[in-house]
Amino acid sequence: MKRFVALFILIAFPLRAEVDITPVTTPSGLTVWLVEERSIPFVAIDLIFAGGASLESDDQAGAVNLMASLLSQGAGDMDAQAFATRTEELAARLSFSSGRDSVSVSARFLTEDAEATIDHLRLALVDPRFDEDAIARERAQVLAQLRRDQLEPNTLASRAFARAAFGEHPYARETNGTADTVAALDRAALLDAHRGAIARDRVYIGAAGDISAEELGVLVDRLFEGIPETGWPIPERAEFLAEPGLEIVPFDGPQSVVAFGHDGIARDDPEFLTAFVVNEIFGGGRFGTRLMRSLREERGLTYGIGAFLSSGALGESYQGRLSTDNANVEIVIELLREEWARMGRDGVTAEELDRIKTYLTGAYPLRFDGNGSIASIMAxxxxxxxxxxxxxxxxxxxxxxxxxxxxxxxxxxxxxxxxFFVVVGQPVGLN
Amino acid sequence: MFVSRLFSTLVFVVSFTTMAHASPVTHTTLDNGLEIVVIEDRRAPVVVHMVWYRVGAADEPPLQSGIAHFLEHLMFKGTETMAPGEFSSVVEANGGRDNAFTSWDYTGYFQRVAADRLELMMEMEADRMQNLSFTEAEWLPERDVILEERGQVLESRVGAQFNEAMLAALFKEHPYGVPIIGWRHDMAVLTDEMAMDFYAAHYGPNNAILVIAGDVDTDEALALARQHYGAIPANPAIAPVERPTEPPHLAERRVVMEDARVGNPYVSRIYLAPPRRSGDQGEAAALQMLAALLGGSSTTSVLERRLTFDEGIALSAWASYMGTMRDYGMFMLGITPVEGVSLSDAEAALDRVVAEFLEEGIDPEQFERVRHQIRASEIFGLDDMQGRARQYGVGLSIGLTVEDVEGWIDAIDAVTPEDVLAAGQMLLDKRASVTGHLMRPQTAELSQ
Known part of the structure; x- marks a missing residue:
């Protein structure tokens, strides 16, 4: 043990991320953060459109998700097959996704094909076709996913938690929608969702790789030609409503999934970073946290346990998850209550704080380890x-x-x- | 801590580089038998440090399934000079992340840290290569952890249980038919003694590969490696890998599994296939291209285009090839039908489309697009340092050489449409295959 101590002290200094960010203002006035890196001949661009599934009404739940999945299923004069074929000819990697707070677009393309790829991506963003056959196919995929979700204990736990936490707010809903709402979504609804979610006033753009600021400005403007200025209004904030207690969702299987938590901390709270540090000591998703030590290493009660600050654009909660044998659920809940109380009462030790500072400051620069990850962080x-x-x-x-x-x-x-606890399974000794 | 490489993704191509943009890759072997690969990538001040042992779940003694993976967990429980959990604590206190994984053919340990902390990682990893030591207070609760792990990643997932049943049916004698994590009844009686015996029989520099990737100077990294690993004596107990051989497969196998947790019923087939072989990767490369053409894209690949788009009878259809294995590769096909189409009809349609593809030949435009993407993937792959390190680690672990690893893209590039069709003939012979139907209980179907 001792021989490592010396090294330990010697090297435990905070690192700085060596990231040189160039802010680019395009001729039309969009802002892009660029990290220029010329050693590999490709470019990564990431777009985040704020809003996402929280924009849609209850009876249109799932519209933004279905819309985003259809952006790659035909645009301009290309049907789904032709669009995918063209993407392959360019050897570009395009992905479209959505969540409760945003629609995200990610593009990776070879420098030599930059302009052609941007023109191709622009069609998907500006002129998606929403062909009836494509809608039917993607809708069937979503409905199949919803069926699987009904049989997936982790998903059931997260849903039950969100319902209890956020009541009538869009955050209480499943971003994929429900079988009923998705079955009812038609082309008009998807065009609407597209018009509401994809707009200049809510986009954040990051880029990294083999491109200059000047070239990038021109390219991004080219990408945004025809994208409307404004979209649907962002909804009000969500209050955390779940009452203390326990909800059991019966589910057959050897294990139970336990979701637990309470109100959280807003991401613009001045103390958000402090909360982040505290959670890293308590339950951040790695070995060596208090929860992992107590439940996994000392007692073998679970393969893994983590807690996280779920701080969205419109509301927050502080939550954790684990799976454990049905027979262990009672003791697990008791231990969680104890650990929770101990943290609230006694806080962390000076040693724990020192260790986590070294970890977090050392780990931070490691995030910036490639064009793909840097573009995503910039957005x-x-x-x-x-x-x-x-x-x-x-x-x-x-x-x-x-x-x-x-x-x-x-x-x-x-x-x-x-x-507040949600238990999905057949827990022994609880009712 | 447990990564089953099987079925995780449709592995399309791996990327290596012999191109102008490539950063240098150096390969050497120390006197004690440790193989070393250094990949310089100086874009970010980060280094990945990996040690791979050429031993995995397929090397376990009878009645001890899961011992390779159990040992992987116990490798974090201390040495003669380090306390339980100290390894990970030191990595973490230095801002790094560490983890480990077990497969049938290899067991790997890795850390990702700021580049100036490489030496500390080497010092600790070299220590546990020879000085593992722990007590009952560590190993007994850890056995519960692996049982919980089996509960979580396998028994709570019907698809994973189905795969387990498929592989057990495919392999008659070779241990690829035994789950990496182990059978529950074996795992429940594993002991510290079994783990230490396995460690003594298989761990040592002469059964290991060190891969260092990132912001390092190759000469400095090699000097450090010699300093910390060079002094470890070779382990004389290490013997050449000897594993059972599959007898001739004369009868196709069929597996039917019913479970109320099945969301979307599907058909899955696994064929025994040749793996990548050192110095002769042509057949594997042809199978890789076959998988790419049949199933490499969720839109334009042959199976999706025909079954999902044209005929509308599939929610999805897939093909993949797993060739990076020491003894046997596998080729996989599958289809999830839309509601109202039976699994039998879906399977028949899948077989028909494969047969038509082999008969009608390959669309030259599709063939060119796939090749173009493979070449581009070489460039995109350079952005993923950890992925590159992993490819060398896996390759050398299963008996490939650095030349094989670096020549893989070229081998795929050299495949002709005729090669693909010739390799694809194996899909018409189901004797060396297992076909599985995963479905909801029939009674439940009737009552709905």
């Missing part, structure tokens, strides 16, 4: 409201946190009396 930093400079000061912000600040936050965040 999401803007979406989450960070300054460009955040990359350079983020580790300092963590380093200056004091034990008192961290433990005041722990006392504020951790409330064992407020814990």
């Amino acid at each position: 999401s930093m803007q979406y989450q409201g960070f300054d460009r400079d955040y990359v350079n000061i983020r580790n300092d912000l963590i380093d200056v946190l004091t034990l008192d600040e961290v433990n005041d936050l722990a006392a504020r965040l951790f409330d064992p009396e407020a814990l």
Whole structure:
């Protein structure tokens, strides 16, 4: 043990992410953050359109999701086959996805095919066809997914938690919609969702790779030709409503999935970063957290357990998940309550705080490890409201946190009396 | 801690590079038998440090299924000089991430850290290559952890249980038919002694590959490796891999599994296929192209285009080839029918489309597009340092050489349409295959 101590101290200094971000304003006025990296001849561009499934009404639930999945299923004069064929000819990698807060587009393409790929992607964004046969195919896929979800305990747990947490707000809904709403979605509804979700006023753009600021500005403007200025209004914030207690969703299987949590912390809260640090000590998804030590390493009660700050654009919660044998659920819930109470009451130790600071400040630069990941971080930093400079000061912000600040936050965040549990399975000894 | 490489994705192509943009790759072997690969990629101040052992679940003694994976977990429980859990704590305190994985053919351990912390990783990894040590307070609860793991990743997922049943039916004698994580009844009685015996028999520099990728100077990395790993003596217990051989397969097998948790019933088929062989990857490359043409795209591949788009009887249809295996490869086909189409009809349609493809030949435009994408994937692959490191680790673990690994894209590029059709003939002979139907219980179907 001892021989490592020396090395440990020697190297435990905060690193800075060596990321040189160029802010680009395109001729038409869009902002793009670029990290130029010329050693590999390809470019990565990521777009985030804020809004997502939270934009749609209850009776159109699933419209944005279905719309996003159809963007690659035919555009301009190309049907789905022709569009995919053209994408393959360009050897481009395009992906379209959506969630409760956003629609995301990701493109990776060879430098030599940059303009042709942008023209191709533009058609998908501006002029998707929503052909009837494509709608039928994608709708069948979503309905099949919804059927599988009904049989997937993790999904059932997350849904039950969201329903209890957010009541009538869109956050309570499944972003895929329900079998009824999805069956009823027609071409008009999809055109509507497209018109509402894809707009200039809500887009955040990141890029990395083999391209100059000037070339990128021209290219991005070309991509956005014909995309409307504004879309649907973003809905109101969601309040966390779940009452303390336990909800059991009966489900056959050897194990139960347990979802647990309570109200969280807003992502624009001045103490969000402090909460992030506290959670990394308590339940961040890796080995060495308090929850992993107590439930996995010391007792063998689970393969894995994690807790996370679920802080969306419109509302927040603090949650965790694990799977365990049906026979263990009772003891697991008891242990979770104890760990929760201990954190709220005693907070973390100075040693825990020091260790996590070293970990987090050391790990941060490792995120920026390729054009693909950098482009994605550039888009999401803007979406989450960070300054460009955040990359350079983020580790300092963590380093200056004091034990008192961290433990005041722990006392504020951790409330064992407020814990709400969803158990999906056949738990023994609970009712 | 457990990664089954099977069925995870449709592996389309792997990417390596012999191109102008390539960063240098160096390969050497120390006197004690440790093979070393260094991949320089200096774009970000990050390094990946991996040690791969040429041993996995297919090397387990009888009645000890799961011991390779159990040992992988126990490798984090301390050495003569390090406390239980200290390995991961040190990695974490240095801002890194670490993990490990077990397959049939290999067991791998890796850390991803800031480049200036490479030496510390080597020091610790070299330590546990020879000095593993733990007590009952560690291994006994860890056995419960692997049982929970089996419960979570296998027994709670009907598709995973179905795959387990398919493989058990496909392999008559070779241990690829035994699940990597082990059978529950074997796992429940594994002991520390079994783990230490397995460790003593298989771990050592002469059965390992060290892969270092990232922001390093090759000469400096090699010097560090010599310093920390070079002094470990070769393990004389390590013997050449000896595994059972499959007897002739004369009868096709069929598996039917009913489970109320099935969301979408589907048909799956696995054929025994040749794996990539060192110095002779042509047949494997042809099977890789066959899989790409039949199932490489969710829109334009032959199976999807015919069954999902033209005939509208499939929700999805797939083909994939798993050739990066030491002893036997596998070729997989499958179809999830739309509602109202029976699994029998779906299977018949799948067989018909495959037969027509082999008879009618290959659309030259599709063939060209697939080749173009493979060449492009070589460039995109350069962006993924960990993926590159992994390809060398897997390749060398299963008996391929660095030349084989680096020549894989060229081997695929050299495949002709005639090669693909010749390789595809194996799909018409079902004797060395298993076909499975996964469905809801019939009574439930009737009552709906």
